[in-house]
Amino acid sequence: MFENDIIKAYALLNIERKIVGVKLIKNKQEFDSYDVVNLINPLSYCVAVKSASLGHRIKFDKLTSGCGGSTRALGLEKPADDFLDGTAPYRLGLFKDENVAKRAALETGNILSNTYGVLVQPVEFFSSNDKPDVVIAIGKPRELMRIIQGYTYNKGISKQFSMSGNQGVCVEATAYPLIHNTVNMSLLCSGTRFLAEWAEDEGAVGIPMSLFSEVIDGIYNTVNAVEMDKRKSEISEELTLNNIECMEMEYGKTYYTEYEKEKREKRKNEKH
Numbered sequence: 049m050f051e052n053d054i055i056k057a058y059a060l061l062n063i064e065r066k067i068v069g070v071k072l073i074k075n076k077q078e079f080d081s082y083d084v085v086n087l088i089n090p091l092s093y094c095v096a097v098k099s100a101s102l103g104h105r106i107k108f109d110k111l112t113s114g115c116g117g118s119t120r121a122l123g124l125e126k127p128a129d130d131f132l133d134g135t136a137p138y139r140l141g142l143f144k145d146e147n148v149a150k151r152a153a154l155e156t157g158n159i160l161s162n163t164y165g166v167l168v169q170p171v172e173f174f175s176s177n178d179k180p181d182v183v184i185a186i187g188k189p190r191e192l193m194r195i196i197q198g199y200t201y202n203k204g205i206s207k208q209f210s211m212s213g214n215q216g217v218c219v220e221a222t223a224y225p226l227i228h229n230t231v232n233m234s235l236l237c238s239g240t241r242f243l244a245e246w247a248e249d250e251g252a253v254g255i256p257m258s259l260f261s262e263v264i265d266g267i268y269n270t271v272n273a274v275e276m277d278k279r280k281s282e283i284s285e286e287l288t289l290n291n292i293e294c295m296e297m298e299y300g301k302t303y304y305t306e307y308e309k310e311k312r313e314k315r316k317n318e319k320h
Contacts, residue, residue, distance in 0.1 A: 050176040052292060053264045057171075059286035060267045061194060062279065063187035065101035069171035069180030070222055072122060072163045073107075079165040082107055090114030093122065094217035094240035096168045101186050105169035113166070117239070118218035123160030127153070142214060156215060159223045183255045184221050186246070192233065194267055195253045197274065199231045201266030203259075206230055216240050221254035231255050231263065272298045 057067055073079045084105035092115040096106045113119040120127050130136040134143070134150030143149035167180075174180050185195060199206060210224045210232060220234035234252040255263050271283060272295065280297045287294040 050174070050179060050261070053261050054172050055290045055292055056268055056287065057185075057264050059283050059290070059292070060264070060271065061185065061187065061191050062282075063185060063191050065186050066103055066170035066172075068097050068100040068184045068186070069169060069174045070097070070182050070184060071167040071174075071178075071180045072160065072226075073165040073167060074162060075164050079107060079109065079167075082167055084167065084169060087112035092240075092243050093118035093166065093168075093222075094244045096166075097184060097186075097217050097221075098244040098246070100168045100170055103170055105167075105173060107165055107167045109165040115218070115239075115243075117215050121156060121159060121215060121218040121223045122166055123163035124166070126161070152212060152214075155210070155212075156219050156223070159219070159227050179257050181257055182222055182225050183257065183260050184217070184252055185255070186250055186252045188249050189251060192251055192253050194270075194274070195255070195263060196231065196233070197270050198263040198266030198268075199255075199259065201270050202262045203230075203266075209233055211235065213237055214239075217244075217252060221252040225254035225256045229256050229258060231259065268295070271295065273303045276302065 054067070061067075084107050087106065087108045090112050091106070091108060093108075093113065094115070096108065099106055110119060110124040113122075113124050119125050120131065128136070131153050132150070134146040134148075134153055137143060137153050138146045138149035143152060171180060171183055185192065196206075208228050208230045210228065211220060211234065213235060214237050216234040216236035217240050220232055224232040232254050234254070236246055236251060240246065271280060275283065277299050280299060284294050284297050
């Protein structure tokens, strides 16, 4: 159940921010139906995501989308010719030449289309009847690792990570998970680090809604293998407090501490 997965996600991940849900809205009628902050002045998408990670609820359309890169990436407008041919990206100084810039542009252009507006809010404001398209978790590498481990538990190793160090929130954490239907990691980008003022040690993972339940299930089922006793106790307490079934915690061991014990025992036996 979607609502239970959200509760489990907050219990399982030791993150300070709200987990963010993003919905790409296709028409004005649906856009108008959401009673959230409707931007008057333009705001960059990544700043909206930052705001949602602090508990706020925001919607915007093409007129109030304050960043050309995210406006294009989220499908609010079609890419211009000078973007697709690499001319505009090359001028930014991020690529060796226009050919490299063009290849990168074709990867990020025309990914999404026909978006009327974007709803960005903490994931708990969505429901089973109104789910986001993508879920974004922002946090430190250790907790982002747990999300990837959750994916790996059920799906195996992902070979589709798409990363450039550019357009970190709009493309890497939002568009790519949707177009490839897989989790995608982002180390963020210089633009969003400037505009949204993320902490130096923060990154992001985008999860398409189609995989959200499996990823949370994977994080849940790897708790005993990877978490130390303190976190196991905290997770157990949080799940129980919210009336969510909790696995039987195996205290005093993890896969890596057990492995170290086995190595020490082997060396001990070899000496005799």
